[in-house]
Amino acid sequence: MASNNEQTNSHSHFPWSHVVGFGLSIVLTLLALWIGFYSGFSLTTIMVIVVGLALVQATIQLLMFMHITESEDSTVQVGTILYAVFIAVAVVAGTIWVMSFGMHYM
Amino acid sequence: MEAVEHSPNTPLEYQTETGRLNILGFWIFLGAEIALFSTLFATYLVLVGRTADGPGPAELFEISGVLIETFLLLTSSFTCGLAIHYMRNHSLKGVFVWIGITLALGLGFLGFEIYEFVHYIHEGAALTTSAYWSAFFVLVGTHGAHVTLGIGWIILILIQLKQRGLTPDTSRKVFISSLYWHFLDVVWIFIFTAVYLYGMVM
Structure with a gap:
């Protein structure tokens, strides 16, 4: 162990x-x-x-x-955080992209 | 600092199966926290500029206050790391001293943040002023609530540490709370960048 x-x-x-x-x-x-x-x-x-x-x-x-x-679980730890970062980027970038249609962004 | 010889090189918090799995579970929880904060950041960034004729961020944000908050939290993350370092050297006193400093810095951060919020409300920027300020107070306030919860949680762990000393159980709790505390600084880095720096530069 x-x-x-x-x-x-x-x-x-x-x-x-x-x-x-x-x-x-x-x-x-x-x-x-x-x-x-x-x-x-x-x-x-x-x-x-x-x-x-x-x-x-x-x-x-x-x-x-x-x-x-x-x-010894470091692969799972790093994988979890990388996946969460991917989710965060998709949520933030996706939301800004979708919500900026039809508006002139300030 | 005394050099302690102990046969298993594994730190106390990893010595039991429960400890190892709890730490892994906490990393998975932190992944969920990242997702939670990402939704608040997305909302905030969409609502930037929607100030409904109320005051905007550039008028109210002050670089000095923000920098003080940033360095208080950054330093507390550092001192929290030192506490873990001393825990792994089996120095209970070191843990108490550095966690104590961490909590003091955390309270200082909270004090400045509450002062900042009260100041904004006096200047006419409250939760209900505009979509922008709603998003601001929810994002930064959720982080502040996490800091408050963290301070309460760590105080309880210190009480247990006083009663039981450094065991695999208490070490695990100190280590997991340290992960939480560092995570709050990681979130603050992004609040500093996406909220304050962005708000002042644009």
């Missing part, structure tokens, strides 16, 4: 993955903010980039803080 991968073995050392994840999250948040207010890109470009940065930050949380890959 013991799962002997790196994550579970490293628990007596300094929590580097947490510190690195925290640092990256701060950098990504500030970067999104800078792109939003100072980059001068169009709204569409800004939104594509900052949503991309949000997805990167969410992945960092899942890997470095939540240890999604550490248990």
Whole structure:
């Protein structure tokens, strides 16, 4: 039953993955903010980039803080979350697409 | 921090079959939570701009308050991760200290959010003002309700931890509540991006 991968073995050392994840999250948040207010890109470009940065930050949380890959059920865990992300993208993008017909979107 | 030698490398929360399956079950629950929040995000994004001559987001959102909330929650996610790190080093004191800091940061976040909501209502943007503000308060409010529930839940787990110490059972509960807490920060990343950043940039 013991799962002997790196994550579970490293628990007596300094929590580097947490510190690195925290640092990256701060950098990504500030970067999104800078792109939003100072980059001068169009709204569409800004939104594509900052949503991309949000997805990167969410992945960092899942890997470095939540240890999604550490248990022996990790394939099922990762599969569940990927499937849920697919559902979320289909719901959000599909709703916006359908509801924007016949309206001039602001 | 003492280096503890223990023969099975498996953390306490994974040592029983029940613990392992409960953690897996909680991941499946988090998948359902992602679906729940996606419907609220979809509603919100469709209703952006439907302010019915009431105030719009750009007039009311303030970057300083949003950033304070973001960093409070982000830091609490980090300290919650440290609590799990100390739990795996069998340091009960470490768990109490870092979970305590996590809860304090969570309460700080809630305080700022309640202040923000009250401020919007005073400025004439309430739940019933327009479709836009209804969607805003439901989306951000559902997240806030999750944070409130999480704080209550984790306090109860701390009481149990005080009574029973670190066992496979209590470790599992701490670990699962930590997954919940990190998940709330993941949802907030998207609220920060799709609600606040979008609202202020457009």
